Amino acid sequence: MRFLFKTDYEDDIKLFPHSGYVVSYGILLALLLIAPYVLSSYLMSQLVFVCIYATVGVGLLILTGFTGQASLGHAAFLAIGAYTAAYLQKYNVPFPVYFLAAGALTGLIGAMVGFPALRLTGIYLVIATISFALIVEEILARWESVTNGNEGMRVKTLSLLGVTVPRDSPTFYFLCLAVLVLTIVGTLNLLRSPTGRAFVAIRDSETAARSMGVNVALYKVKSFAISAAITGFAGVLFAHKLSFISPEMFTLQLSIEFIIVILIGGTFSLHGAVLGAIFIVMIDPFLTYLKDDLPGIIAGIAATFGAGAATAGNIQSKVAAFASLNGLKGAIYGIIIVLFVLFEPLGLYGRWLKIKLFFQLFPLYKRATFKRQKIYVKSERNR
């Protein structure tokens, strides 16, 4: 195990606590940079989605993970970013301008959502954000002069400084990766400065934060605005990746997917957003695989155990019917959330930390290390 000997305050400020981090993140970056020349186009497309979902995940982590304000309305912020891009594109606005405009507009709307949210906590805040998402969805469907209603909008190929960037080109992937990396670095900077600490303070005790001079209302609105703006940036990339957007893409289910991203990844660290994004993007092909192959496999197993051809065929069609049921995806998501909250509340990144610690301390690892500690009574009445 490595012991850090700190000799300077700088040691606690640095992004990479020691050289090991530089090496491992350097290798990761190198792998990501050569990925488009090695991986198949299908995997590359999935990787782009991982970048976009992870960006949204980082945005949601700022709000939910670090400021403690739950939101089920992030699909709406994504939609606002995407539609701003598509709309401004019609007037030949160049990419850098509408990219920034989408982020700014989404941030502004995020701040506006933040104001009514000041008086709400917990489940009531979740309901308020769901309502906001439903309102946005409805507006997108009805405001036909701008959004083209339910027919949706076509998004033209991205053009960056006169060069066209097709949505499945390596350049587009690099763009998404750059946005993700910049978002992560910006967020890390925020978290090691007074604003980030104020967010964490609000999450853990509003009363104490207030009595330490934190303007709780202002920082909650800031958190909403930053989180929404990041999601807006991701929305622009999302629109370009899909090349067509319509209101039914930005439903409650998408918001739930974003919550899953951070819940499964781990809500206490930015690593969680990336791990969760990989999980959610990769579960889709996995589900498709199950849908296509599972009936045949089960029928095959039944046949080996001596079922007749007719029975096996019957089983196969029954399983196939079940696998293509409407809403099965939502149900599977629900089960995943329940299982993670019950058995791995720290998420995938928490699991990784446990594994790492196990090998660092081998053979002295104690299972109780990550047990939740006793929490002393807080002054709930002072809220």
Next chain:
Amino acid sequence: MSYFRAENLSLHFGGLKAVDAVSFAVEKGEILSIIGPNGAGKSSIFNLISRIYRPTTGRIFFEDQDITEQPPYDIARLGIARTFQNIELFENATVLSNLLVGRHRHSTTQLWQELLFLPSVRANEKVHRRRVEQVIEFLDLEPYRDKLISGLPYGVRKVIELARALCSEPKLILLDEPSSGLNVEETGDMSFWIRDMKSELGVTVLMVEHDMSLVNRVSDRVIALNYGRVLAMGSPAEVQQHPDVVAAYLGA
């Protein structure tokens, strides 16, 4: 004029008069203790000062400035810090970041500067850190810097809360039962720190306390409350012998 003054302060919840027309003054550099039986309104007075509650009537002055209408977060900016009876720390953060939140009222950097972590932000962080280290040294918290609050014992948390309040470099500090839940030895340490805060850091202390040995050791003056009203005010010995105070504690 007094350094800190509460005039005719009242807090009514419907018909219940938690604090009833209380007036008192704190002189610069003194340690004033508020004692009284349970429900006497001691913590309510603290919550009125730090604006968690809005007073029904009365005014509060600090350094000749009326702070009754100030928003809660401005109270800290004026130089009044507090601790809580039931510890209110940021559980899922390290001791260091808890203490750095105490520096919040001194932070001057803007959001966009922080996003880029400009050299000015870095320089500010180091200044904050240096002040925090002074408090860590003052309260002997060196072993706990990088520990999470959720893993620390109660006694240490109590000291960390005091440290967080000191990190804001307060002029007036409100201590809500600093010795509750501490053993005899820890209470002894606490009494030394409270006296050192006064003599070395020049902080004025207003404290609510039940432990009379601690009150006697550190206080310059004592106020006794019961049912939201002031029973007696004066030196620790005087107040303890006051017939109304004896009646309030022991029954007439």
